[in-house]
Amino acid sequence: MIEFDTVSKSFWTGKKRKVILDRASFRVEIGNSLGILARNGTGKTTIINMMAGLEKPDEGRITRTSRISFPLGFMGGVINKHTATENSRYIARLYGLDPDYVESFCRWLCGLDEYFDMPLGTYSAGMRARFCFALMLALEFDIYLIDEGMPATTDVEFNRKAGSILRDRLKNATIIVVSHSAQTLEKFCRSAAVLKDGQLYMFETLEEAKRLYDYEAHS
Numbered sequence: 001m002i003e004f005d006t007v008s009k010s011f012w013t014g015k016k017r018k019v020i021l022d023r024a025s026f027r028v029e030i031g032n033s034l035g036i037l038a039r040n041g042t043g044k045t046t047i048i049n050m051m052a053g054l055e056k057p058d059e060g061r062i063t064r065t066s067r068i069s070f071p072l073g074f075m076g077g078v079i080n081k082h083t084a085t086e087n088s089r090y091i092a093r094l095y096g097l098d099p100d101y102v103e104s105f106c107r108w109l110c111g112l113d114e115y116f117d118m119p120l121g122t123y124s125a126g127m128r129a130r131f132c133f134a135l136m137l138a139l140e141f142d143i144y145l146i147d148e149g150m151p152a153t154t155d156v157e158f159n160r161k162a163g164s165i166l167r168d169r170l171k172n173a174t175i176i177v178v179s180h181s182a183q184t185l186e187k188f189c190r191s192a193a194v195l196k197d198g199q200l201y202m203f204e205t206l207e208e209a210k211r212l213y214d215y216e217a218h219s
């Protein structure tokens with residue numbers, strides 16, 4: 001479970017205060033995957049980062065009672081001067097997992113060949129994305145956080161392998177996806193919410209959420 005209790009978050013832009021959440025309260029239970037619809041720039045990444053614990057609220061409380069992933073595609077947890085072998089073994093220890101398993105899983109999934117033993121700083125953006133994505137799939141979570149759908153890499157073989165592992169994982173896991181597009185949410189979610197004016201409006205179905213979202217777009 002993850003719960004926001006009267007959470008506020010805003011940024012000072014130098015001219016005005018940009019409000020992301022204004023004393024918002026909501027709860028996501030295990031087993032009830034949630035899609036959040038929000039326009040670009042309204043705070044999708046900020047909310048996902050707050051759920052992950054990467055960003056703190058200004059006020060209010062966020063309670064997590066499950067294993068919550070870092071946002072899918074997040075690349076902040078790895079160290080550039082270290083190799084993929086070193087990074088994967090280090091992260092495995094942090095999560096209390098078997099380093100041999102996490103290293104071999106990532107080595108198999110990434111297809112980086114000899115680069116797996118080179119520092120991440122020598123990787124292309126696509127290679128880094130593949131490694132970070134593989135690392136997340138090597139760890140098991142109760143709730144997966146996804147910002148704007150699947151991070152697409154151009155490596156067809158990787159996308160096929162990673163996509164099938166993720167689909168399998170999602171059969172038992174709960175996911176929270178934020179997106180500006182209802183189409184992205186359709187694939188994953190049972191219930192849906194709309195982020196608007198600092199509040200998260202929760203709905204039983206995506207159809208209901210879309211009605212508010214579309215109404216806003218045309219009003």
Ligand SMILES: Nc1ncnc2c1ncn2[C@@H]1O[C@H](COP(=O)(O)OP(=O)(O)OP(=O)(O)O)[C@@H](O)[C@H]1O
Nearest residue numbers: 011012013018038039040041042043044045046047
């Ligand atoms: N550290 C910060 N300082 C000031 N403003 C910020 C900061 N982080 C985010 N913002 C602003 O807060 C708003 C929400 O940002 P966020 O990245 O969460 O939006 P988003 O909905 O994910 O956007 P996009 O769809 O464009 O990725 C934006 O206007 C952004 O400029």
